[in-house]
Amino acid sequence: EAGVVQSPRYKIIEKKQPVAFWCNPISGHNTLYWYLQNLGQGPELLIRYENEEAVDDSQLPKDRFSAERLKGVDSTLKIQPAELGDSAVYLCASSFAGLGEQFFGPGTRLTVL
Amino acid sequence: AQTVTQSQPEMSVQEAETVTLSCTYDTSESNYYLFWYKQPPSRQMILVIRQEAYKQQNATENRFSVNFQKAAKSFSLKISDSQLGDTAMYFCAFMKPSSTSGTYKYIFGTGTRLKVLA
Numbered sequence: 001e002a003g004v005v006q007s008p009r010y011k012i013i014e015k016k017q018p019v020a021f022w023c024n025p026i027s028g029h030n031t032l033y034w035y036l037q038n039l040g041q042g043p044e045l046l047i048r049y050e051n052e053e054a055v056d057d058s059q060l061p062k063d064r065f066s067a068e069r070l071k072g073v074d075s076t077l078k079i080q081p082a083e084l085g086d087s088a089v090y091l092c093a094s095s096f097a098g099l100g101e102q103f104f105g106p107g108t109r110l111t112v113l
Numbered sequence: 114a115q116t117v118t119q120s121q122p123e124m125s126v127q128e129a130e131t132v133t134l135s136c137t138y139d140t141s142e143s144n145y146y147l148f149w150y151k152q153p154p155s156r157q158m159i160l161v162i163r164q165e166a167y168k169q170q171n172a173t174e175n176r177f178s179v180n181f182q183k184a185a186k187s188f189s190l191k192i193s194d195s196q197l198g199d200t201a202m203y204f205c206a207f208m209k210p211s212s213t214s215g216t217y218k219y220i221f222g223t224g225t226r227l228k229v230l231a
Contacts, residue, residue: 003157033219042117042204042221043158056218091158100146100208102219104158 002026004105006092012111018080021108025073025094032069033102034077035091043091049075050097079110087112115140117207119222126195127230133180134190134225136205142166146208147181147188152224153201161203164188195229202226 005024013019025032030051035043046065048056051072060067064083069075079086089109093102116139126132138147149161164172164181171179176196180189192199202224210217 040122040224040226042223044221045219048219093158100210100217101148101160101163103160104150106157 004092004094004103006090006105006108008108009106010109010111012113013082015084015112016081018078019082019110020079021077021090021092021110023075023077023092023105025075025092026103029094029096029103030072031095031097032075033091033093033095034067034075035093037089037091037107039088046077046090082110082112084112086110115142115207115209115218115220117205117220117222119203119205119225121225122223123226123228125228125230126192128195128197130195131191131193132195132227134192134203134205134227136188136190136222138186138188138205138207140186140207140209142209144210146210147179148206148208149177149179149188149190150204150206150221151199151201152204153198158204162190192227197229197231200227200229 007022032049034046037043047060047067049069067077089107091107092105095102118137145166147164150158151161152158162174162177176193178191204224205222207220
């Protein structure tokens with residue numbers, strides 16, 4: 001069974017540039033999460049989807065961050081424009097509602113110069 | 114609001130020894146789940162063990178076991194016969210299912226960096 005796929009694995013951009021991250025969850029998982037993980041810290045939820053609906057985006061900085069999950073499968077997280085403080089690892093995870101366990105992707109390490 | 118606290122930023126243990134990682138949480142809920150996740154260096158996070166709050170019996174998975182003290186809101190992870198491959202960040206996580214929306218809230222602690230020494 002394929003795991004959660006994320007791309008790219010690494011991204012280096014100049015500040016004020018846009019950037020997008022892509023996530024493909026495990027087949028059949030209707031819940032998808034985007035997390036921000038700073039070095040040495042735990043994941044912090046940015047947004048959670050149940051199918052194609054964003055059910056918790058209270059921590060998403062909506063002035064520069066946006067996300068979508070078309071057809072309730074793949075998801076894209078975008079930052080525009082990126083700031084120096086956005087440098088972090090962006091994790092995607094998925095789960096089958098009711099079971100609780102989350103399956104994580106390898107993450108995208110973003111460096112903003 | 115729910116919070117999860119891991120008070121040990123770093124720990125080390127000799128190979129084959131036993132180590133216990135601490136986690137406390139704060140909630141007014143009675144129905145919830147607790148998890149320990151492992152994140153090896155430069156590798157993705159994986160589930161180690163889970164505990165349902167309604168179960169009195171502590172969960173075990175091979176060399177990993179938990180000490181769940183519901184009244185004290187404590188959820189520690191014990192690793193027996195530590196192996197070099199256990200070197201990783203360990204995150205405690207709390208999940209509270211919603212009884213109305215069918216969704217749930219997931220909160221992670223700040224992690225404990227464990228190093229197993231040869």
